[in-house]
Amino acid sequence: MNKLFKKIYTSKVVTNGFWLVVLQSFNTIVPLVTLPYITRVLSINSYGEFSLALNWIGYFQVIVEFGFGLTGARKVARRDSDEELSFIHSNILYSRLLLMLLSFVLLIFISFLFSVPREQFLSMLILFLMVLATVFQQNWLFQGMSDMKPIAIINMVSRIISVILIFSLVNDTKDLYLYCFLYISNFLIASIIGYIIVYKKYNVRLIFVRWNHIITEIKEGWYLFISSAMSKIFSGIGITILGITATKSEVGVYSAINKIPLILTLFFAAVSQAIYPYMCEQFSISKVNGFNMLKKISIPVIILFLIPSTFLIIFNKQLILILFGEQYVAYSMLLVPFVIWVMGGIVNNFLGIQSLVAAGYQKEYSKEFQKSIIFMLVSMLLLGYFYGAFGIAYSSMFSELLLTILLYRKIQKIKKFL
Structure with missing residues (x-):
């Protein structure tokens, strides 16, 4: 048992885990701080509209993530070269872009099929920016590299900014759309900055991949997507x-x-x-x-x-x-x-x-x-x-x-x- 803990503590697992815990602590504190305020300010009905819109967007996020968070991290952890890292990165990015386009078509179709009310539909369109952020999100790559510190700091800072703006600007039931945008703002900021860091720190480059590579990537992630x-x-x-x-x-x-x-x-x-x-x-x-x-x-x-x-x-x-x-x-x-x-x-x-x-x-x-x-x-x-x-x-x-x-x-x- 002592050998086990010694091996874990001297590896990247503890350091990586520490930053993940810090990040998730922020993800935990924020709902506790903002949720009681938002449920009162927006009223139960408006918060219900927001919840329904966010719930639908959650389905589209899953489509775009498609299990790549696990398959990608595993491939990165087992990579043999920087060139292979760029290939993995590009494959997943192109696959997610394709899935995002499919998700947007589904959003429009579902909205008309279920006659989604205008207020909920507009909320869904704003929150769909979370799906775009998911396309460029690089947490899986940082996880595979056992280097969660950069992305953890980025997420914490962007989330703090988002919370400050919510308390400052959302003051009435009519601010539902503003709240939707501020809610997803930290996802957009974190994805953009994380993407830049990946390019500079790991020398990852977007390269051309063939259509059959994208199909293969999607097939490999199929069971995890399910x-x-x-x-x-x-x-x-x-x-x-x-x-x-x-x-x-x-x-x-x-x-x-x-x-x-x-x-x-x-x-x-x-x-x-x-x-x-x-x-x-x-x-x-x-x-x-x-x-x-x-x-x-x-x-x-x-x-x-x-x-x-x-x-x-x-x-x-x-x-x-x-x-x-x-x-x-x-x-x-x-x-x-x-x-x-x-x-x-x-x-x-x-x-x-x-x-x-x-x-x-x-x-x-x-x-x-x-x-x-x-x-x-x-x-x-x-x-x-x-x-x-x-x-x-x-x-x-x-x-x-x-x-x-x-x-x-x-x-x-x-x-x-x-």
């Missing part, structure tokens, strides 16, 4: 269904309370991104070595996140009252299934991303993910129809727990053949 898309459906389909069956007020309440346990997800994302390149290396040595290392790392991390999770469940009513006010307290028990859902997601990250994907079993991971999604959609339609926001929250929780069982069984089957 998993990412399923994950987005896991987190976003509830708001989508509520947008059709419930009032804007209920959508706003559901979306606001859902942000609280997701803070744990933001913190864990830092841990996950720091560990992933290391786990890829361990599985490249041998599958047995990788699974043994995973067990040693995952148990203390999961225990660590159980502490704040328990706190959120016990003091759910008090937290909702302080953060959002009396009008949200009736829905405070939503925190219980939300927190269990998030903890299940943390466990499943170790069982899926840090093990199956890192070991090269992304196809197997994707298949299990799809099974849980089918269960979620059916249960969410049923429970959501009869029990509204509470039914959808518990449906998400049950689906995540099902995925945990499926992934654990898959890993046990794989181990039998090692």
Whole structure:
């Protein structure tokens, strides 16, 4: 055990993880600071409109990301030369540009198909700049290089600027469009500056790649894209269904309370991104070595996140009252299934991303993910129809727990053949 920790501490994992934690801390603090203010200033209805628009844009972001965050980081970590780094970078950039154009066409089509209200449609158009920012976002490259410090600092500074502008300029319900733009401003700033740093620091250049290279890149990311898309459906389909069956007020309440346990997800994302390149290396040595290392790392991390999770469940009513006010307290028990859902997601990250994907079993991971999604959609339609926001929250929780069982069984089957 001592040798294990000594090896980790003397590598880039701790340094990389530190900056990821710092970055995710900012991503955590910002919602806590701005969310109570925004939910009051914009009113529940306007915040519901914003939540619906942002939820749709989240789907398009997943399309553009397309699993490249993991496949790209893995390729960068295993690269052999600077020339190969430029090739990987260009391949992913061109692939994302193509997917962005497809996403914009889908946005227009969906807006007309569902007769999206004008206010929500304009909000979606503004927020679509997040999708453009995703095209040029280079976090995956910094992660593969185990050098998250530059992009962490950039994101923190741009987010601080965004928060200051929100508090200064958003003062009324009529400021919805302004809030949408300020919300995505930090994504644009971070992507542009990060792109410039990649070019200067790593001597990465945009080179010509053939059409078949782009197709190959998309094919390689397909199974991870399916998993990412399923994950987005896991987190976003509830708001989508509520947008059709419930009032804007209920959508706003559901979306606001859902942000609280997701803070744990933001913190864990830092841990996950720091560990992933290391786990890829361990599985490249041998599958047995990788699974043994995973067990040693995952148990203390999961225990660590159980502490704040328990706190959120016990003091759910008090937290909702302080953060959002009396009008949200009736829905405070939503925190219980939300927190269990998030903890299940943390466990499943170790069982899926840090093990199956890192070991090269992304196809197997994707298949299990799809099974849980089918269960979620059916249960969410049923429970959501009869029990509204509470039914959808518990449906998400049950689906995540099902995925945990499926992934654990898959890993046990794989181990039998090692």
